[in-house]
Amino acid sequence: MRSVIWYLLLIIVAVALIGIPASAQDQVNASAQIQEPAVVHIGLFVVDFNRYNVAEGTVETNFYLHLRSDSPVSIDDFEIMNGQITTIDTIRDTPNEKNYRIYAIITTDPNLLHYPFDNHTIPIIIEPKVLSDQSEVMVIDRDSTGLDTDADLLGWTFTDTWHSITNKSYEENGTPYSRAVFSYGIRRDSASTILKFFLPILLIIIVTLSSLMMKTTSRLGLNASMFLAAVMIHWRIADAIPLVGYVTFLDFFMIITYATLVMVLVSGILIMKFAEIKDLIRVEQVYHWSIRIIPGISIGLYVLLFLTLMIPA
Incomplete structure (x- = not known):
């Protein structure tokens, strides 16, 4: 009888020892899942640019903005860091995917060193309003990003387009924010x-x-x-x-x-x-x-x- 009791105790201890690592591992996995930032796929397709004012460093533009994520996403969670939206129309509206037609005025920093043979870059910079890169990161959606072949800017010629994801901190050693930068190169008409x-x-x-x-x-x-x-x-x-x-x-x-x-x-x-x-x-x-x-x-x-x-x- 005593041997049976000892045998049962050994079984209980063994089961407990096996369960402890599993529980700890589950907690680690759960913690990792909680800390993993949401991924937002962002695409920007420019339809046209208008009225590039070198003196003021402004240009009018209209483009399609596409947002897609596994979690709910909205244009209200983002802002254009170097411009102001004048008009916005919602084309597609689902919890995890949005598509907008946006009219905006973009501000630029003209480089006039070679004026009047000057080249400039028109950037469109989009960043989350609140969430840092620990909570939300952006990824360029290449399939929905580009420049319309019919796009024209009077007096200027388009030279190149490129896009990237960077991190921006507003304080030294501060929390970085994920930002998407869509850039368009232009050259004055020779x-x-x-x-x-x-x-x-x-x-x-x-x-x-x-x-x-x-x-x-x-x-x-x-x-x-x-x-x-x-x-x-x-x-x-x-x-x-x-x-x-x-x-x-x-x-x-x-x-x-x-x-x-x-x-x-x-x-x-x-x-x-x-x-x-x-x-x-x-x-x-x-x-x-x-x-x-x-x-x-x-x-x-x-x-x-x-x-x-x-x-x-």
Whole structure:
């Protein structure tokens, strides 16, 4: 009888020992399931962009936003970090999947280093309003992401599109938030740039350098009028962009243009001065050297400046 009791006790202890690890493992698994963040698949398909204002750094856009998750999801849980939604229409509405048509104004940070041959990136940044990446992470839905082939932005050409998922913390060592970044590269239309800006300036430079072949004092009036025309064109084009804390391609170009105009103007003044005192030798010297030096310096500086466009901004 006593042996039977001992035998039963051994069985009870063995069962208890086997059950303890299983229970502990169940608790660990349950804890892991609780801490696992919700995954939201996000897709953004841009239909069009309109009215890109470089001075204000804004552009209008409309796009389809697709959200899909194993848990309930809604546009109310997200926000556009660099823009403001003006209109939103719900196309598909189920607890775990949403599809919206959105009209919004997006703000950008223009890079005007190469202006007027500038390239820009239009980002659309979407982030959860409240939940950090410990509670919710986003994944790009490539099947519902892209740019419409008929999309057009007046005065600009699309260069590339790309998208990524990043983490953003708003404090040092703070809690990161998952954010989806959809980026669209644009480049200013080259034909428009040449016709509106460089063609008038090119004509001014040609007329100014051609005046070096004139020995008469009447060329001073021509040079002065060309200088005034260059200033007016510069003012009109520079007024289209905001004030920036760096020198743009346009600024360097106009500095070279002004230097060329000043050199030609000074040579004309010297010719007039020496002609008044009947110093024909110096008149010939100024004429001889100005027609050989000024065009070479001017053209060389322009070539070096245009080579800088090969350096990424």
